[in-house]
Amino acid sequence: MTAGRVAVVSPAPTANGDLHLGHLAGPFLAADVFTRYQRATGREAVLGTGAQDTSSFVVTTARRLGTTPEDLVADSTARIEATLAALGIGVDGFSRDEERFTKLVLDFHSRLHAAGKLELRPVRFPYRPSTGEYLTDGFVKGGCPLCLTEGCAGLCESCGHPLAAGSLIDPRSTEDPSEQLEIRELPVLVLPLEQYREQLRAYFEQTGAALRPHMALAVREMLAAPLPDFPVTYPGAWGIPAPFPEVPGQVINPNAETMAWSMYTTGLGAEKRGEVLAADDQLWWPEAGTEVVYFLGFDNTFPFAVAGVAMLMALGDRYALPARFVTNEFYELDHQKFSTSRGHLVWGQELADRLPRDVGRYHLAATSPEYQRTNFGWEQLAAVTGARLVAPWNRIAEKDARHAGRTLPVSAASRAAADRITARFAAAYDTEGFSLVRAAETLAEQLGRLDRWEVTDQQAGDHAHQVRTVLRCAAPILVDLAAEALASRALDTLLLGGPCTTTELTVRPLPHLAVGVD
Known part of the structure; x- marks a missing residue:
C-alpha cells in the first residue's frame, strides 16, 4: 500500500x-x-x-x-x-x-x-x-x-x-x-x-x-x-x-x-x-x-x-x-x-450511444495520443477492438464457461505467472511510466496468449486464474466488464495488490462483450 x-x-x-x-x-x-x-x-x-x-x-x-x-x-x-x-x-x-x-x-x-x-x-x-x-x-x-x-x-x-x-x-x-x-x-x-x-x-x-x-x-x-x-x-x-x-x-x-x-x-x-x-x-x-x-x-x-x-x-x-x-x-x-x-x-456521447463503453474506453486507450498525434475512425475502431479485445475475450469466456461451477486447482506456476501479469500492468499504470497505450497493449497481449491456450481439464484452473488476474488488472479500463464479473462473483477482488493466492478456484461463466458499431 x-x-x-x-x-x-x-x-x-x-x-x-x-x-x-x-x-x-x-x-x-x-x-x-x-x-x-x-x-x-x-x-x-x-x-x-x-x-x-x-x-x-x-x-x-x-x-x-x-x-x-x-x-x-x-x-x-x-x-x-x-x-x-x-x-x-x-x-x-x-x-x-x-x-x-x-x-x-x-x-x-x-x-x-x-x-x-x-x-x-x-x-x-x-x-x-x-x-x-x-x-x-x-x-x-x-x-x-x-x-x-x-x-x-x-x-x-x-x-x-x-x-x-x-x-x-x-x-x-x-x-x-x-x-x-x-x-x-x-x-x-x-x-x-x-x-x-x-x-x-x-x-x-x-x-x-x-x-x-x-x-x-x-x-x-x-x-x-x-x-x-x-x-x-x-x-x-x-x-x-x-x-x-x-x-x-x-x-x-x-x-x-x-x-x-x-x-x-x-x-x-x-x-x-x-x-x-x-x-x-x-x-x-x-x-x-x-x-x-x-x-x-x-x-x-x-x-x-x-x-x-x-x-x-x-x-x-x-x-x-x-x-x-x-x-x-x-x-x-x-x-x-x-x-x-x-x-x-x-x-x-455519440461513442457512448453506439457501443459498450468498455469497448470505447479500450479503443481510446489503445490509440491515445501520448507522444504524437493519433487518429480515430469508426472502421478502425471495429477492426482494432474486434481483433484485440472482443473476439479473444469472448472465446476465453466460452472456455471458462465449460468449467462453470467446478472447483479447480491453481498451481504455483500459475500464481507466479499471475504475479508477472500484475507487474506488467503496474508498470503501465505507475506514475513515472504511466501509459494508456502500454496498458491496452498489455491487455491485448495477455488476452491473445490466453485465447491461444489449448486448455486441458488439468489446466483449467490455471487458465481461469490467469484470466481473472488479467481482468482485475484491466479493471481501470474495462470498468463495466470488471464490475459485472465482480457482481457475479467471478472475480476474487478488483484490487491490483496481487492475484488470487488460494490453491483452488471456483469457475463461473464470465460476461461477453460486443463491438456494437453500426
Whole structure:
C-alpha cells in the first residue's frame, strides 16, 4: 500500500460545447484510469475537473450560435458532465459557475496582490476602433511570432508558448477580420515571471525526467530566455471582475485561474469522498502531504506548469508544488484535427450511444495520443477492438464457461505467472511510466496468449486464474466488464495488490462483450 493522498487534475474544458473524442482520448480517460489504479493499490485519490465559464471563447461561440453566454455555459456544463459519466470518467470534484469558486480565485489573487507580487505594467493589445475594445484570446487571431502557426491569442496550440495578443503577426478580429486594428498599450497587473525563472529551472531539473519529450522541450525553450510578464488581469467584460483599484473595469485572466481552480476542484472532490476541510485550498498545504498529478493537453503547459507554478512560488511556502505533469498530443479524426466550428468531430456521447463503453474506453486507450498525434475512425475502431479485445475475450469466456461451477486447482506456476501479469500492468499504470497505450497493449497481449491456450481439464484452473488476474488488472479500463464479473462473483477482488493466492478456484461463466458499431 502506498501512503499519502494523490490529487489528480485534468484542466476544465471551456463551457462552449460538449466533449469530443479529442478531449476524452487525451487527458480525461488517462486521469480516470490513473485514479482508479491509485485507489486499487490502496491510496486515497481524488479526481477533479469541471467546465470553465470565464473564457472569452464562451462569448464568441455564443454570438456565433445566436444564444447568450449564460445559456451556453449552462447547457455546455450539463453536457460535459453527462458525457464524462457516459464514458465512465469518475470525477469527484466538478467545478462550475458558482460563488464559492469565484471567492477562492479572488482570495488567491488578492493574496498575491497584498504581498506585492503583482506589478502594474503597460501591455500591448490589438484595439478595435469601431467598438472601443481591446482584444484578447478568442476575440483576436494571427500568427505566432515563434513558430508562425495561425491561431487565437493566449496560447499557441502548436509550440505551446504563450501568445500575447499584442505580439500576433497580422492580428485580426475574429468577429470582423476585415476591420483595421490598432496596437495600443494598457496598464494591467502582471506577475513578472522572469523573477522566478531560476526557481522554475531548479524545479523542472528535479522533475524533468518525468516529463514527456514534447513538454520537456517546450519548458526548456521557455526557460532558456527571459520569461514574459504574465497578465493576471486584462480588459474585458466577461469573466471574474478584478477587485483591484489600479485596473478598473478589468477581469481576471482565465489562464491565471489555474492554481486556484485546481485547489477548488480537488477540495470539492475530497468533500464528496467524505472529508471535512478547514479551507478550500487545504489539500495543497505542504502539511497535507498531497501529491498533485496533472493530466493535460500539451497546449496547457504554460498556464499550468510555468505561470501556474510561478504563482505558487510567489506565495512562498504556503502551497506544495505539483509533483508531475502528464501531457498528450492532439487526437485526429480521419487524419485532421477535431474542429467544432467545421463540424469535424465525434462527440463523446455519440461513442457512448453506439457501443459498450468498455469497448470505447479500450479503443481510446489503445490509440491515445501520448507522444504524437493519433487518429480515430469508426472502421478502425471495429477492426482494432474486434481483433484485440472482443473476439479473444469472448472465446476465453466460452472456455471458462465449460468449467462453470467446478472447483479447480491453481498451481504455483500459475500464481507466479499471475504475479508477472500484475507487474506488467503496474508498470503501465505507475506514475513515472504511466501509459494508456502500454496498458491496452498489455491487455491485448495477455488476452491473445490466453485465447491461444489449448486448455486441458488439468489446466483449467490455471487458465481461469490467469484470466481473472488479467481482468482485475484491466479493471481501470474495462470498468463495466470488471464490475459485472465482480457482481457475479467471478472475480476474487478488483484490487491490483496481487492475484488470487488460494490453491483452488471456483469457475463461473464470465460476461461477453460486443463491438456494437453500426
